[in-house]
Amino acid sequence: MPEDIQNVIQRVLTGSREPTDIEAIVAAIQNGRIVLVTGEGSVGVGGNVANSPIIPGSNNVTGSHNIVIYGSNAKVVREIIQNFRTQFNLLEQTRSRLAMIERLSPDEPLTQTQELELDVIKQQLKNDIEERIRFLEQDLEELHQRAGRLIEDVERSLGSKLKLLRQSGQKSLEQSSQVESLKQQINLVQEFKVNLRDSKEVADWLSQVQESYSKNAGLHALNLFPNIQNTASPQEIEDFYFSIEQFLEQISHCLLWGRANVLDAPGIPLVFKETELYAAAFSFIKERVKERPPSRIPRESLPQLEEYLDYLIQRLPDY
Numbered sequence: 001m002p003e004d005i006q007n008v009i010q011r012v013l014t015g016s017r018e019p020t021d022i023e024a025i026v027a028a029i030q031n032g033r034i035v036l037v038t039g040e041g042s043v044g045v046g047g048n049v050a051n052s053p054i055i056p057g058s059n060n061v062t063g064s065h066n067i068v069i070y071g072s073n074a075k076v077v078r079e080i081i082q083n084f085r086t087q088f089n090l091l092e093q094t095r096s097r098l099a100m101i102e103r104l105s106p107d108e109p110l111t112q113t114q115e116l117e118l119d120v121i122k123q124q125l126k127n128d129i130e131e132r133i134r135f136l137e138q139d140l141e142e143l144h145q146r147a148g149r150l151i152e153d154v155e156r157s158l159g160s161k162l163k164l165l166r167q168s169g170q171k172s173l174e175q176s177s178q179v180e181s182l183k184q185q186i187n188l189v190q191e192f193k194v195n196l197r198d199s200k201e202v203a204d205w206l207s208q209v210q211e212s213y214s215k216n217a218g219l220h221a222l223n224l225f226p227n228i229q230n231t232a233s234p235q236e237i238e239d240f241y242f243s244i245e246q247f248l249e250q251i252s253h254c255l256l257w258g259r260a261n262v263l264d265a266p267g268i269p270l271v272f273k274e275t276e277l278y279a280a281a282f283s284f285i286k287e288r289v290k291e292r293p294p295s296r297i298p299r300e301s302l303p304q305l306e307e308y309l310d311y312l313i314q315r316l317p318d319y
Contacts, residue, residue, distance in 0.1 A: 012080060013073055022084050034067050036074040092257040097147040098122060100192050101154055108158060108185050117150050155189045158182055196258055198301030203255035205297050206248060213285055214245035221280035228272055240271040244281050254308045263312050275316040282309050
């Protein structure tokens with residue numbers, strides 16, 4: 001394990017909230033190079049972690065040394081990362097809303113006030129990751145709400161235009177075309193709003209069950225590939241389960257953001273090169289959700305989860 005990541009960890013534990021430091025730790029956790037252990041326990045041969053906040057270990061995914069952070073330090077790091085992800089999710093949801101508005105504007109131009117508000121929000125959402133994550137959480141929440149109000153305002157404007165056209169009494173071919181265009185735009189906005197609302201419920205549910213689903217799906221997949229199951233070490237199997245869990249976390253992000261681009265380059269190392277093993281695991285999850293849909297999730301929102309699982313399965317050979 002490179003020495004510099006230990007320096008990064010120490011900086012974060014002593015108060016640093018530099019986005020580059022947090023990003024480095026998130027990436028190291030995703031790659032299995034940092035392990036968080038929130039309780040006291042043993043790591044390695046006869047080593048109790050109670051007397052050291054950070055200890056070296058080994059990792060079968062990367063083939064390199066890793067670092068274990070335990071106890072209260074692990075909790076601190078986990079809370080920092082969770083806050084980082086919360087802010088990033090707010091940011092991406094806001095960007096999705098702005099993209100939706102821009103998708104409408106070529107056909108139905110925004111009002112001057114709406115254009116101004118769109119430009120103001122876009123100006124504050126910098127493309128540079130360091131600048132974006134420097135926002136305080138309340139700043140992101142405010143921008144997120146402003147983007148939501150802008151979508152509501154655009155929907156009302158479209159509805160008003162449609163109402164005026166219908167009240168005009170004209171029945172020309174051009175007017176009929178305008179009516180149909182407005183109806184399509186309104187339906188697009190309404191569908192977007194419903195999908196975001198429902199997908200958040202699915203994402204919250206998936207975050208709660210992803211650990212248990214990952215193990216069940218991983219075990220099912222290994223049973224289908226006994227040659228891998230019989231030759232894999234216990235650590236490799238645990239790493240395999242964990243990598244499935246990481247992919248499910250990425251799908252939660254897709255549900256929250258309303259787009260699948262995070263799955264194009266997820267940055268999650270495959271424990272086994274046989275992508276069919278992963279495909280079997282995600283197919284198992286897809287079928288299980290179909291057969292036993294969670295009671296608190298609207299059935300009409302589950303196809304979004306299935307679509308992202310299908311997209312992930314399709315992308316696996318490229319990882």
